[in-house]
Amino acid sequence: MAETIVQLAAVLILGxxxxxxxxxxxxxxxxxxIVAIDMLTIIAISLIVLYAHVSGRFVYIDVALVYGLLSFLAVLALARFLEKGL
Structure with missing residues (x-):
């Protein structure tokens, strides 16, 4: 049952x-x-977390958290640049 849910999650992520x-x-x-790139980073974070669950190496969750923080800061910087420049 759990394998089916993981496979379904992988298919949905790839979609x-x-x-x-x-x-x-x-x-x-x-x-x-820019919104599409932000969405792809969020999808990549979910893929990293899914891989962490499947492989049993939960150190990848820390990687996903750092990646999410950097992605958030990058989107803020791009929004500021587009609004009035740096």
């Missing part, structure tokens, strides 16, 4: 990656592309 890449390629504005 989300495909949708995110599609939005990144087709986004008509720069803001759409």
């Amino acid at each position: 989300a990656i495909l949708l995110g890449i599609t939005r990144l390629m087709l986004g008509p504005t720069l803001i759409d592309r």
